[in-house]
Amino acid sequence: MTKTGAFLAFMAVVLGLIVSGAEARAAERGSVTNMPIPRFVSLKVSEANVRRGPSLTHKIDWVFTRRGMPLEVTGEFGHWRRVQDRDGVGGWVHYSLISGARTAIVDRDLAPVLVRAAADGQVKARLEAGVIVNMDKCGPVWCRVKVGGYRGWMERSALWGLKPGEVIE
Structure with missing residues (x-):
């Protein structure tokens, strides 16, 4: 096998691994809801505390203040959802503060x-x-x-x- 052929074979393997990883992430499901992760939701309320962790005992880092704002769910734990906005800012919010309505x-x-x-x-x-x-x-x-x-x-x-x-x- 030539150096070019070996390089092309190596790149095919690397690209295959990248695609497989993307497919695995796309097929990931939430452990609580069995819904796709990541997925988009919207903020149901006009004010929502965004916490460092999934409980009321965790510190509030942010407060989202735009009702209807789209958020990306990136994780689940019990009644809590890890979300982020379009700037990548986020944390954990209680599931009752978000909606499946698409915005x-x-x-x-x-x-x-x-x-x-x-x-x-x-x-x-x-x-x-x-x-x-x-x-x-x-x-x-x-x-x-x-x-x-x-x-x-x-x-x-x-x-x-x-x-x-x-x-x-």
Whole structure:
């Protein structure tokens, strides 16, 4: 075997291990809920204490103050969920403070909300970065959103709160 052939075989093994690791993480389930980890949820309340550990005895590190804010669940322990926001800030919150309702944060300033799911669709509104939208449907490219009396379509790439390839129906 040539050096090039050996190198290519080695890279194939490495890439196979990387893909296997990603598939294993994608297939991970929560020990309490048996739901996928990671997964996205939203903040059910307008104020939630975020603790260092999964109990009331742990110190409060943060307080999330935006009802509807999307959060990524990265762990479970009893009635507690380890979550993080789009900046990676987080900790443990009680499960009663989060909801399965899907929301997203606009990640691009002045992102358009369109009448239809097409790049040439009429613009209904433009949203500033940081605005929280409700999502009721999301495909590979477009998400149907609702915010402030507007309902329309946004490019998925302008939103944070979805796993890659995730479809919401």
